[in-house]
Amino acid sequence: MADGSDRSIKLYHYTFSPYARKVLWYLALRQLPYAEVKQPPMLPRPDREAIGVAYRRIPFLTVGKDVYCDTRIMLKKLEELFPEGKIGATTPDGQALQKLLEIWHVEAGLFVKATQTMPSDMPILKDPKFAKDREQFSGRPWNGEMIDRNRPEALAYVRGAFSFLENTLLADGREWILKTKQPMLADIEAVWIVHWLSTLKGALPQETFSKSSFPKVFAYINRFDKAVQSAKSNGPQPTTLDGKTAADQIFKSGFAEKEGAIEDGEPQNLRKGEQVEVFPTDSGFSHRDKGILLSLNSDEIVIGLENGLRLHTPRTGFRVRQVNSKI
Ligand SMILES: N[C@@H](CCC(=O)N[C@@H](CS)C(=O)NCC(=O)O)C(=O)O
Structure with a gap:
């Protein structure tokens, strides 16, 4: 072949x-x-x-x-x-939104801020071998003091991201970002960071990221999870x-x-x-x-x-x- x-x-x-x-x-x-x-x-x-x-x-x-x-x-x-x-957007507007969501998360820095919401007492972050590995990976110092210093600003940034999803893309009560019947690639691009953080114990303080402050975002994460679980159990x-x-x-x-x-x-x-x-x-x-x-x-x-x-x-x-x- x-x-x-x-x-x-x-x-x-x-x-x-x-x-x-x-x-x-x-x-x-x-x-x-x-x-x-x-x-x-x-x-x-x-x-x-x-x-x-x-x-x-x-x-x-x-x-x-x-x-x-x-x-x-x-x-x-x-x-x-x-x-x-395939599940990629098919209209120019949809494609633009899908691409901008990707850029926002990866190139515009939401991922890096999301990693900085992890508290310094997480067991893996205390492992010196892991710290050394990630220092080499990121080119930046990786220690408890730096983690604690960056965290408040990172939480503010991530709260802005939750707020953006809650009050713009999900504000009209749509199920999926491109108003489709099923989740699409644009949904993967929109949900992966908020989904990850919502499952990462200790990352998001409850008082700032409650289900009552961001009901639409949490419902969206839940809906997405269910759709994936169902696809998984029906697929190979x-x-x-x-x-x-x-x-x-x-x-x-x-x-x-x-x-x-x-x-x-x-x-x-x-x-x-x-x-x-x-x-x-x-x-x-x-x-x-x-x-x-x-x-x-x-x-x-x-x-x-x-x-x-x-x-x-x-x-x-x-x-x-x-x-x-x-x-
Ligand atoms: N832009 C890359 C980023 C990949 C990335 O940063 N992956 C993390 C894991 S989530 C990583 O490789 N961490 C260091 C490592 O595991 O060696 C992508 O879209 O795949």
Whole structure:
């Protein structure tokens, strides 16, 4: 299947990752069959090394021999590769809202603020190994004093987000963001942070985030949860693979996609076939994948790894440049 038609999905993740949940919910709502390759919450992650991927963040997804890093590219590709019954917005207004919700959560910083609502006495935050791992990941100091200092501002920011959903998008009593009959991708983009925080013990003080202050948001979270649970129980159950079996299968697979090209009008002066490195610029930036540039456009960067796999990332929030370039 070298023609771009392999459709076997594997999700590398750990279940308490809120980013991973976005993809798990998507797969459940779409009732797509997939395998899970469970990962530890911190490095080392030998399963990732086994397929030659330097990108350290969780989750990442493979479809055949194509590796997708970052949930934004995963959801976009799952929509494209499995178009029948897709749940992405179909009108320009809906697409704009879906995209702006994604940008608000990821690139405009709601996720980072949400992580700062965790109180410093949470057991995992007290583990020195975890602290060291996350310092390396974020490039910022990670200790109790810093966590306590950032928390009030983060709570104010997150309260603003609850208030925004309560008083704008959900204000007219709609069930789903795009007024559809079922939850769509726009709902995944709208709900994942408030859902995550509502389940994270100790993150949201009850006096500020009560069900009576934000009745519509809490009802929406609950409604979404039920819809996912029902889709899960009616859909295919995921299989679980160990890293070695997953790697063996991936190397034997075909590609999910045909090879792309450099888009006309591409502003960076990079040529197809040259050696580049690709890495995220917001976190996990010291883990850099190197390979041959295959395709570049405003949505996506694709490189060919030495081991034959293709690695895809979104264009925004990532840097692609010649290896050893100072730019
Ligand atoms: N923009 C990325 C962010 C992914 C991310 O930050 N994931 C967190 C887990 S929720 C992570 O990788 N944390 C560090 C780690 O587990 O190594 C995405 O959409 O996938």
